Amino acid sequence: MLILGIDSSGHTASCALFSDGVVLSEYSTNIGLTHSQTLLPMVAEIFSRTGRDVKELDAIAVSAGPGSFTGLRIGASTAKGLALGYGIPLIEVSTLEALARNVSDLSSPALSAHISSSGADDTESGKTSEHANVSPDSLFVHPIMDARRNQVYTAAFLNGKLTGEEEAIGVNELASHINASGGRHLFLGDAVPVYKDFLAEHLTVPYSFAGPQNLLQRASSVAIIGAEKLEKGETVSGQDFRLSYIRKPQAEREREEAGLREFDITHDDPDKLKKTETVDVLAAKNYKIGTDAGYEDESLPENL
Known part of the structure; x- marks a missing residue:
């Protein structure tokens, strides 16, 4: 194979x-x-x-x-x-x-010892494992990827299995959820350098961060x-392959937040073109264009 x-x-x-x-x-x-x-x-x-x-x-x-x-x-x-x-x-x-999977081969006992020494202590923080229905020795792995706007793409894995769903979530909400879950927590991904200090300040459960060889x-x-x-036979053809974006691209989100409507405009429809140019909220000057617009590194998703 x-x-x-x-x-x-x-x-x-x-x-x-x-x-x-x-x-x-x-x-x-x-x-x-x-x-x-x-x-x-x-x-x-x-x-x-x-x-x-x-x-x-x-x-x-x-x-x-x-x-x-x-x-x-x-x-x-x-x-x-x-x-x-x-x-x-x-x-x-x-x-x-x-x-x-980058950290799946790390042994739980050794990793637990490392986490205990580098993260918050339950006793010192006033938090006990009784708050959660998990063992205080349970190790949750949290991949976190920077999704901009103080959000991360993340999920929680316990014993290599996904718990809950993959999601885009604010870092404040993420810290709150983790503090309420009990157990021990390991973070990796490109959002670690971005939010490491924030997590260190707000987490009240034992935590640690993956080393540079496994971080990305x-x-x-x-x-x-x-x-x-x-x-298991879980394959697809090139034509059927699809990407999972989790959330809509920024341009589409901004359009929805502004309440802008979509028009199917063609060169054969001068009335719609004229309407688009004269209605101020839909005028081209109201759309952010180019790298100076503050857009994320995103493109509109197509049927991939």
């Missing part, structure tokens, strides 16, 4: 080859270049270095979101191009699940999950 894993959901671009329980090669970069510049050459490089061929692939596992809309689309386009060109099935992998997205985790899904 040979699996290609791809993750470009955040600032890091990563690809990996996984075969029969072994990570043959993994290539990750976080140097400020756009994924459209780096991802495909990276994929070519790991095939070259391992002496393997794309035609040998049993499947391509791709991070399907959440994450940067643009980054996700670049990864999906790369994978779909290979899949459609060589007739290879695709496997959709949750970005958050793959992040959580790794395509090897995507590929490993992909191998498990392949054994």
Whole structure:
């Protein structure tokens, strides 16, 4: 079994080859270049270095979101191009699940000791495990990805299993939920550097943060999950592959918040064009355009 894993959901671009329980090669970069510049050459490089061929692939596992809309689309386009060109099935992998898999091999006793020494103590904070229906030794893994506007994409994993749902949530609300849950908590993801100080100030339960080697997205985790899904027959074609954005793109959210209506405008409909230009709330000057508009790194989702 040979699996290609791809993750470009955040600032890091990563690809990996996984075969029969072994990570043959993994290539990750976080140097400020756009994924459209780096991802495909990276994929070519790991095939070259391992002496393997794309035609040998049993499947391509791709991070399907959440994450940067643009980054996700670049990864999906790369994978779909290979899949459609060589007739290879695709496997959709949750970005958050793959992040959580980064730390799945850490032993609970050692990790608990580390968390106890680096996070808040239940006794000192006045909080006890009686507040929650979980053991005080339960370890929750929280992948957190920066979703802008003081929000993160996140989910909670206990013993490798998703508890609840993947969601976009405010960091204040996240801290409150975690404080009410009891147990111990490990954070990883690109939102850690952004909100580390905030979490340290507001959390009243034992917590810690993953080290730099496991903090960000790794395509090897995507590929490993992909191998498990392949054994279960959980594959899709290039045409059926879909991304999971969790929330709508910023441009669409702003339009809805402003109560703006959509018009189906064509060059053959001068009346609608005239109306759009004369009604001030719909005038072009009221729309933010370009990088100075403060938009996130998002594109309107299409049927991927």
